[in-house]
Amino acid sequence: MITHPRRITRALLSVSDKAGLLDFARQLASYGVELVSTGGTAKALKDAGLRVIDVAELTGFPEMMDGRVKTLHPKVHGGLLAIRGNKEHAASMEAHHIKPIDLLVVNLYPFEETVAKGAGYDDCIENIDIGGPAMIRAAAKNHHDVAVVVDTTDYAKVLAELAEHSGMLSLELRKKLAAKAYARTAAYDAAISNWFAETLQDDAPDYRAFGGKLIQPLRYGENPHQTAAFYKSPGERFGVASARQVQGKELSYNNINDTDAAYECIAEFDPARTAACVIVKHANPCGVAEGDTLSDAYVKALACDSTSAFGGIVALNRTLDAEAAKAITEIFTEVIIAPDATDEAIAIVAAKKNLRLLLAGGLPDPRAKGLTVKSVAGGLLVQSRDNAVVDDMTLKTVTQRAPTAAELADLRFAFRVAKHVKSNTIVYARDLATVGIGAGQMSRVDSARIAARKAEDAARDLKLSAPLTKGSVVASDAFFPFADGLLVAIEAGATAVIQPGGSMRDAEVIKAADDHGIAMVFTGTRHFKH
Template identity: 55%
Template sequence: MAVAAKNIPAPDLVPVRRALLSVFDKTGLIDFAKALAAAGVELVSTGGTAKAIADAGLPVRDVSELTGFPEIMDGRVKTLHPGVHGALLGVRDDPEHSAAMRKYGIEPIDLVVSNLYPFEEVRRSGADYASIVENIDIGGPAMIRASAKNHAYVAIVTDPGDYASVLNALEMNIGSLSLDFRKKLAAKAFARTASYDAAISGWFAEALEIEHPTWRAFGGRLVEVMRYGENPHQSAGFYVNGDKRPGVATARQLQGKQLSYNNINDTDAAFELVGEFDPDLSAAVAIIKHANPCGVAEGDSLKAAYAKALACDPVSAFGGIIAVNRTLDAEAAEEIVKTFTEVIIAPGATDEAAVVASDAFFPFADGLLSAIAAGATAVIQPGGSMNDKDVIAAADEHGIAMVFTGIRHFRH
């Protein structure tokens, strides 16, 4: 049945007087709750979240006070109640909605802070079927979607990383949040529940061995914005889902420039290829260019294996991706850096190996110090900064080698 819109304009600024907090991930929760309370916001909460807030010495109302109904069924049913969803979905400038809220004693909620049971993490951990099902959140997504739909009056926060921006917005608007800000929060909230449901449906298809489900959803969390897409004029982002799959998605970038789509794609191919070799039996090196192997070889050491792999096609190896199946040591690293390489992926690296190359000068010493902290022992860079002396001094102080090319080459 289609519902006709009443064309009631949304207010620009909505004062935040009451907030409902119900989170699994309690990162930053107490500091955020303290800031809200200090701003005169009434705190309403559920279960473990309410206990954490109360233990911090903050006044908090249990959600059962709003609903007149206790949490039941091990907390499965606590916010699924008209007292909550009426407070979230009510269009406050609609006379009929306002009358219903007054009639049933529904108090409006202006801000909702909710994140979900960690379904993706539990799935990735290899837990049993029952444990995974138990971590499918129901009340959280329902509350998030209700708040996001009614962003005309309600702000929904699903990411602890947004707490600071919410507090900043409240301060700037003297206790209110703008419509534009509420829209952005709503968009992020719908994306989160979509990704969450995608992970659940994907797991069910996998668990039940349904190869071609009628509906297939894909979702993931942004890990990083990439340097560019398949071509330099295209944009790209790197997203991960809840799959239990080691590789590029679980790797940590130690140093170097921002990765591109091609870097990720080729690095994944190199990782998969070198993963075919048992590191306990032999050292192995794979060199990939445009997702095709330039060379792959085994040896008694990474240095020996690299020499064999490079000999397969030394021309195509230039600007390629290298994967090794053992900890990268100094001897292998010294050989690898003789040819320009985009990415090296390894299980680990010795301190003598994590070397930094930069296509731009270091304007200050802080960038160099970050590289040193990551384990770099040698740096090559163009030079030419007004603060070259400070950068050189920092290198000398930490006993690392630094080479100046005198040529700056940007790629935008």
């Protein structure tokens, strides 16, 4: 037996997404459910030969004001909100000729999609649904008596229960549908409020809300004792949330986090200019390189730190080809993400059944505006995305010696990478490839030392006579507060430096560079990443 069953005798359907609508409505009608509908939904049902009562017949008022006013009426909301066992409510319904509505099926005007496609202000405003959220909230509040469906994927659940229980729905299902309904209207309102904030260029509105739609529940979070799920936020940004998983095991929380870090980093490298590869481990790049081909770039990136690359994430800025696929699959890799892949490359990766292959459909725009959100105890930290790109910066030479053309290319490369490494960050680069990366240290001196030691380890693995930091350039995500960190980089063999500048001791740091004959440029832009 189901608890508190409610027979569905009348349903109001008003949807913008018509997917599955006709089959669902036919099944409802087969249980003797009276169908009430509005506008385009009513037309679609009538055209399919279904008997439908137009909401105007129900209310006695025509749709007006370009459809803005049609369901905002006591005969609709009374039918949704009336408590069936309440004598006073029943008397009001009888006195005002209000009939109960047992099932509400509404999906909202496509506001998020309208914004995502870059529509103008007026079009976005017209796609803000008013009647839909009002009805959804009314039905969800009265879920003891009314079922509300806001997602086409729930049609099957409703029909299954109607079939199992002879046209009745359980309280358990009505509660679940109500919970989803409130979450949907909350996400919808969050999208609208954030769009207004962006339109008004209000960086700190009095209230902030964020919403998303479930992509998948995850087995666990960062650790097995933590629960987790993956949600897609409104708007379109190519990446792990947009990607099609071609093969491989289910993504974990850490896979998703690391893959996002890798793909955001690879987006710094214009595929029209160069092939590039980023290898990430624990959300930090452990090898990045440009090359003539993806395979060349991968081999150069791997050489930076082949130990850390084992079990890592590989991101590519061009279509994965067979040559690159063969190279990448020679060692254990967790995820490959690229804009696309050739059929031959997909077949090669398929031989590694647990390797996840994600095709994102494009690269995210590193210059695009957007927000990032981080939870803290009792609150949220919200900031604009770091969309500063080194190619747009004016580099100021502050030393007696200016960098050579080759050094300058490597400096820009290194600063692109430093943007995506946890602070404090030091990146050594040579010939458009990282040769040592120091990440996330409390001291910038320690980051410089770790990066240099990593380069020594790589040289030993590659059987080189000297680490590739000899003759390299070095990037720092923030200024050198003292000359000591710079001196470590000079000792490692760096010949040119890129850093934001802005320290009280800039003069001391510049003098150290001049004393050792190295070039230094300031960007004026810091890239902290905590």
